[in-house]
Each structure stands twice: as C-alpha cells, then as structure tokens.
Amino acid sequence: xxxxxxxxxxxxxxxxxxxxxxxxxxxxxxxxxxxxxxxxxxxxxxxxxxxxxxxxxxxxxxxxxxxxxxxxxxxxxxxxxxxxxxxxxxxxxxxxxxxxxxxxxxxxxxxxxxxxxxxxxxxxxxxxxxxxxxxxxxxxxxxxxxxxxxxxxxxxxxxxxxxxxxxxxxxxxxxxxxxxxxxxxxxxxxxxxxxxxxxxxxxxxxxxxxxxxxxxxxxxxxxxxxxxxxxxxxxxxxxxxxxxxxxxxxxxxxxxxxxxxxxxxxxxxxxxxxxxxxxxxxxxxxxxxxxxxxxxxxxxxxxxxxxxxxxxxxxxxxxxxxxxxxx
Amino acid sequence: xxxxxxxxxxxxxxxxxxxxxxxxxxxxxxxxxxxxxxxxxxxxxxxxxxxxxxxxxxxxxxxxxxxxxxxxxxxxxxxxxxxxxxxxxxxxxxxxxxxxxxxxxxxxxxxxxxxxxxxxxxxxxxxxxxxxxxxxxxxxxxxxxxxxxxxxxxxxxxxxxxxxxxxxxxxxxxxxxxxxxxxxxxxxxxxxxxxxxxxxxxxxxxxxxxxxxxxxxxxxxxxxxxxxxxxxxxxxxxxxxxxxxxxxxxxxxxxxxxxxxxxxxxxxxxxxxxxxxxxxxxxxxxxxxxxxxxxxxxxxxxxxxxxxxxxxxxxxxxxxxxx
Numbered sequence: 001x002x003x004x005x006x007x008x009x010x011x012x013x014x015x016x017x018x019x020x021x022x023x024x025x026x027x028x029x030x031x032x033x034x035x036x037x038x039x040x041x042x043x044x045x046x047x048x049x050x051x052x053x054x055x056x057x058x059x060x061x062x063x064x065x066x067x068x069x070x071x072x073x074x075x076x077x078x079x080x081x082x083x084x085x086x087x088x089x090x091x092x093x094x095x096x097x098x099x100x101x102x103x104x105x106x107x108x109x110x111x112x113x114x115x116x117x118x119x120x121x122x123x124x125x126x127x128x129x130x131x132x133x134x135x136x137x138x139x140x141x142x143x144x145x146x147x148x149x150x151x152x153x154x155x156x157x158x159x160x161x162x163x164x165x166x167x168x169x170x171x172x173x174x175x176x177x178x179x180x181x182x183x184x185x186x187x188x189x190x191x192x193x194x195x196x197x198x199x200x201x202x203x204x205x206x207x208x209x210x211x212x213x214x215x216x217x218x219x220x221x222x223x224x225x226x227x228x229x230x231x232x233x234x235x236x237x238x239x240x241x242x243x244x245x246x247x248x249x250x251x252x253x254x255x256x257x258x259x260x261x262x263x264x265x266x267x268x269x270x271x272x273x274x275x276x277x278x279x280x281x282x283x284x285x286x287x288x289x290x291x292x293x294x295x296x297x298x299x300x301x302x303x304x305x306x307x308x309x310x311x312x313x314x315x316x317x318x319x320x321x322x323x324x325x326x327x
Numbered sequence: 328x329x330x331x332x333x334x335x336x337x338x339x340x341x342x343x344x345x346x347x348x349x350x351x352x353x354x355x356x357x358x359x360x361x362x363x364x365x366x367x368x369x370x371x372x373x374x375x376x377x378x379x380x381x382x383x384x385x386x387x388x389x390x391x392x393x394x395x396x397x398x399x400x401x402x403x404x405x406x407x408x409x410x411x412x413x414x415x416x417x418x419x420x421x422x423x424x425x426x427x428x429x430x431x432x433x434x435x436x437x438x439x440x441x442x443x444x445x446x447x448x449x450x451x452x453x454x455x456x457x458x459x460x461x462x463x464x465x466x467x468x469x470x471x472x473x474x475x476x477x478x479x480x481x482x483x484x485x486x487x488x489x490x491x492x493x494x495x496x497x498x499x500x501x502x503x504x505x506x507x508x509x510x511x512x513x514x515x516x517x518x519x520x521x522x523x524x525x526x527x528x529x530x531x532x533x534x535x536x537x538x539x540x541x542x543x544x545x546x547x548x549x550x551x552x553x554x555x556x557x558x559x560x561x562x563x564x565x566x567x568x569x570x571x572x573x574x575x576x577x578x579x580x581x582x583x584x585x586x587x588x589x590x591x592x593x594x595x596x597x598x599x600x601x602x603x604x605x606x607x608x609x610x611x612x613x614x615x616x617x618x619x620x621x622x623x624x625x626x627x628x629x630x631x632x633x634x635x636x637x638x639x640x641x642x643x644x645x646x647x648x649x650x
Binding site for chain 2: 026050053055056058060061062063064065066067068069070071072073074076091092095096100101102103104105106107108109140141143163164165193194240241242243244
C-alpha cells in the first residue's frame with residue numbers, strides 16, 4: 001500500500017535508504033548533523049558522525065573534498081544549502097567534477113551527488129533565493145535533476161546516488177518547507193533520468209514547467225480550463241538529460257509551446273528548450289515559443305517586489321493566451 | 328641516515344629520465360614537431376623525484392604540471408606519458424588529457440588546470456583513506472605560488488581537523504609563474520603557515536636528493552601512523568621559464584649562476600661516484616641507455632594512432648541522452 005509523505009521526507013528517506021544499502025554512501029555539508037532545513041534530520045543518529053560529516057564553511061573546498069572521496073571509492077552526497085552558494089563552488093562543479101571522467105579518458109568517474117535548495121518566496125532577498133539551474137547547464141558531464149513530487153524526488157535522488165555520474169539535485173524551498181506531500185511507492189524503487197512526466201494531459205498548448213513551477217502551471221491549467229483552454233503540463237524531472245522525445249510528442253499534438261522556470265529568462269533553460277523546438281521541429285509549431293521566467297533583475301528583499309519577480313500561474317495564463325493568439 | 332646505494336641509484340635514474348624527457352620535449356617543440364606546450368622543471372629534479380620515489384604504489388599522488396618528474400618518480404611509463412602528451416588514442420586518458428596526466432593503476436588522479444583546485448581533492452582522498460581504514464597516504468605536490476590559492480586555507484584546516492593522512496609537499500622554486508616569489512609572498516618561507524593549523528612542518532634543501540627523499544619519508548611515516556597531515560617545504564630553483572610561451576626577461580643571471588652550482592643531478596652523481604656505485608664509464612652507459620629509452624618512448628608515441636571522431640563523444644557520462 002502506497003504511503004503519503006512530504007517532499008522533505010522523500011529526500012530524507014532516499015538518503016537514509018541508500019546509506020543503509022551501500023556503505024560507500026555518506027553525507028557531508030555545512031550543518032548536516034543539525035539538519036538546517038531538515039533533509040538530513042536523524043541521519044547522524046542512525047549512521048554516526050563518520051558518515052554524516054559537518055564541514056567548515058568553504059563551499060568550493062568542501063565540493064573538492066567530495067570529489068576526492070568520490071575518486072577513491074565513495075559516493076558522497078554533498079549539501080550546498082542554497083544554489084546561490086554553489087556559485088562559490090563553480091570551479092569544482094563545472095571545471096573539475098563535471099569533466100573528470102572525460103579528461104581522464106574514463107579512468108576517474110566522479111559519483112558525487114550535490115544537493116542544493118533553490119527558489120524564492122521566503123523574503124530572503126538576493127543571495128538566498130535564486131534559481132540558478134541554467135548556470136550549470138553548460139558544463140558537460142553533469143546530470144541536472146529538478147522535479148516536483150515526493151515520489152519522483154525520492155526515486156530520482158536514489159538514482160542520483162547510485163549513478164556513476166556527478167548529479168546536481170535541485171530542491172525547491174516551497175516543496176521542502178511548504179509541506180507538499182504525495183504518495184510514494186512502497187519499498188525500494190528508483191526513477192530513471194531522462195524521462196519526463198505528464199502532470200496533466202491536454203491538447204491545446206504544451207507547457208514545460210520546472211520544479212515548483214509545475215504547481216503554478218497546474219493552477220493555470222484550472223483557470224484556463226474554465227475558459228475552455230486545455231493545456232498539457234510536462235515536468236521534465238531531469239534538465240540534463242532532457243526527455244526531448246516527450247516534449248516533441250506533445251508539441252506534435254498541440255503545435256504550441258510555453259516554457260516555465262523560476263530562473264531568469266536570459267540564457268535560461270526555457271531558451272534551450274525553445275531553441276531545440278525551433279531547431280528540430282519548427283514545422284510543428286503553429287506559433288512562436290513563449291518563455292515564462294524571472295526578469296533580469298536581482299531578487300528584491302521587499303515582499304511586494306519579490307512577488308512581482310516570481311513567475312506564477314497568472315504569468316503562465318498570460319503566456320498561454322499569447323501563444324494561442326499568435327499563429 | 329643516508330639512502331642505500333640502491334635507492335640513491337634508483338632516484339638518480341629517475342632524475343636523469345625526467346631531465347632527458349623534458350629536454351627532448353623542448354627540442355621537439357623548437358623544431359616544430361609537436362604542439363604541446365611544456366612547463367619544465369629543470370633544476371628541481373631532486374624535489375620531484377624526492378617527493379614521489381618514496382611513495383608506495385597504493386599511495387595517492389596529486390601532482391603538478393611542472394614537467395614529468397613526479398610521474399616518473401611514482402613509476403609512470405615514459406611511453407604512457409608521451410602517448411598521452413601527443414594526444415594519442417593509446418594514451419592513458421586516450422589523448423583527452425594530454426599534459427593533465429592521469430594513471431589510475433598508480434593512483435594518480437589527473438592534474439587540474441585551475442591551480443589549486445586539487446588542494447581540497449587531496450583532503451577528500453585522505454578522508455576516503457581514513458574511512459576505508461587503509462594505511463595509504465596522499466602526497467599533495469604543489470608549488471609555492473599555488474599556496475596563495477584560496478582553497479589552500481580550508482584544505483589545511485580540514486586536513487588538520489579530520490587528521491587525514493596527507494603530506495603537503497611544497498616545492499618552492501622561487502617563481503610564481505612569471506614573477507619572483509618575493510612579489511607573491513610577504514615572507515621568505517611558506518611552510519610556517521602550517522603552524523597556524525597545527526600541522527607539523529619542516530623546511531629542507533631541495534637540491535640534494537638524499538635530503539628531499541628522507542624528509543618525504545619522515546612526512547609519510549608521520550601521516551601513515553595516524554598523526555594527520557604534515558607539510559614539507561623544499562627550497563629549489565626553476566632553471567627554466569614558467570612555460571614554453573613565457574616571454575622571459577625577469578630572471579636574474581646571478582641567480583641562475585648561483586643555483587647552477589648546485590645542480591641536483593650533479594650532486595647525486597658525485598655521491599654515487601664517491602660511494603663507488605658509479606664510475607664515469609658506467610654513468611655514460613647509464614645516460615645512453617636512458618636517452619635510448621626516452622627516444623623509444625617518444626617514437627612509440629609518434630607512431631601511435633590518433634583518436635577518432637567517435638572518441639570525441641565517449642567518456643562524458645554513463646547516463647544516456649545527455650547530448
């Protein structure tokens with residue numbers, strides 16, 4: 001019988017189950033013993049301080065530590081707290097960890113999982129709120145995971161820990177702290193990389209939404225349904241590898257594509273998906289692709305301004321209508 | 328305690344091979360026969376050999392791009408080095424790393440490009456050893472210039488905090504890329520920084536192979552016995568420019584003259600003559616054999632096949648569909 005758990009529990013269970021299953025898995029990061037947000041709660045009690053390692057405050061260096069341990073037989077799960085802080089670790093993430101395997105001709109795979117919280121809405125201003133997924137999409141060798149349900153989060157995090165590739169795992173704060181819950185399968189299971197999920201089937205417009213934006217898209221779907229507009233909401237679940245086939249199949253049906261992300265618009269994930277659609281199946285599109293994303297401004301501290309900054313169901317409704325009006 | 332005749336001779340051969348390979352590299356570049364830039368370590372061979380020759384095969388080496396000394400020292404095959412250098416398919420990294428040498432069977436992870444990115448990796452490798460409870464040691468080879476890299480600080484903090492078996496081997500060759508060390512350091516020595524982290528350290532002459540070798544053995548024994556990290560600073564002089572594209576003009580002739588009087592290979596040769604281990608005739612034969620082995624390695628690399636277009640896309644990821 002399936003259980004209902006929160007997104008936070010899903011992350012926690014994935015790590016605990018993998019640590020039970022494989023002694024080479026360990027967790028490290030700043031304050032992981034206390035569990036600043038809660039994902040690592042209880043792990044030190046069960047697995048001891050040797051496998052739940054509090055690190056110093058030095059993001060680039062602790063990422064290098066994870067890399068070193070991964071090269072010599074371990075599967076570290078590193079928590080970098082906020083994706084904003086991952087910018088301090090960009091050399092290790094993008095220049096080193098991502099490219100180890102290739103530059104060593106396959107001699108040194110680097111099975112590190114790097115978890116980081118993403119997203120705005122908690123009035124934490126510019127440096128604790130960003131969604132910087134697109135900063136990491138350029139590094140060859142990295143797998144990028146971001147999903148929206150507890151079942152997928154658990155299954156994908158287990159896949160990440162078992163993967164021999166380095167995986168960046170984004171956890172939206174609204175999913176972690178907003179008490180989002182859902183059913184998860186019993187027992188051990190994984191969710192494979194590169195398989196998107198249709199969260200709501202529809203025939204008029206394809207909406208590809210990342211992470212928490214899936215919920216905004218579903219809300220938009222409800223509002224649009226009242227006006228007789230039927231959108232299809234796709235959660236890619238992994239940004240790299242991207243399930244191009246599913247997006248293609250959906251656009252083949254709808255002829256219209258909207259991308260939704262909380263990250264900023266310039267050079268965003270939506271730009272990549274839009275370029276893919278235009279480059280590979282231009283003929284299927286009945287209208288130009290529309291991107292919903294954050295504007296090119298820092299995240300303001302004022303609640304009023306922050307709410308204006310974050311894309312939401314209203315911006316999605318507007319984008320869907322725009323894509324329907326054109327072409 | 329002096330090195331045994333056998334150990335001294337073995338180290339001497341490695342120093343000779345290092346210098347021979349690097350001078351051939353320089354010559355081939357000058358002749359326009361290869362494209363790979365060189366960062367040569369002539370004059371530093373007692374350090375590169377002295378820090379790596381005492382390592383066991385299972386010990387882990389994080390080396391630098393300063394020539395081939397550290398790799399020859401740990402036992403890398405000159406043919407493997409050159410196949411990789413030339414970007415050949417038969418290279419250890421299939422030609423994808425070139426001067427970022429990697430040899431998994433010798434526990435040598437690849438040489439990083441962003442200087443100092445490996446400070447923390449060395450600590451992570453040390454953490455892995457500690458968790459596996461083996462008696463391996465990590466030897467982290469680094470130049471003094473890279474000791475100013477930001478990660479030096481947290482790496483030494485964590486190494487000391489977690490008592491991981493890492494020997495930090497600082498090769499002070501008086502230059503930080505294209506400037507004298509005095510432009511990068513407010514102090515004459517680097518090693519005393521270790522005291523701030525509670526890491527034991529020593530500063531030794533880097534020209535005499537017996538001194539460098541024995542200092543390394545002390546560091547390795549300390550780290551292997553579970554006492555945590557150890558730092559050694561070896562004082563030497565880089566007789567070559569930073570790399571083959573270095574415009575030069577900043578090295579004082581009197582320094583070259585002064586340090587040239589204490590060439591590490593000459594010092595080792597004299598010891599071997601004094602001990603009667605080598606004679607001038609035997610030495611000449613030995614050098615000819617090494618030159619021949621180096622030539623054969625380089626020729627094999629020239630003759631080896633290049634990678635194919637297919638190879639461009641292998642080894643990126645195990646995960647499918649990432650392109």
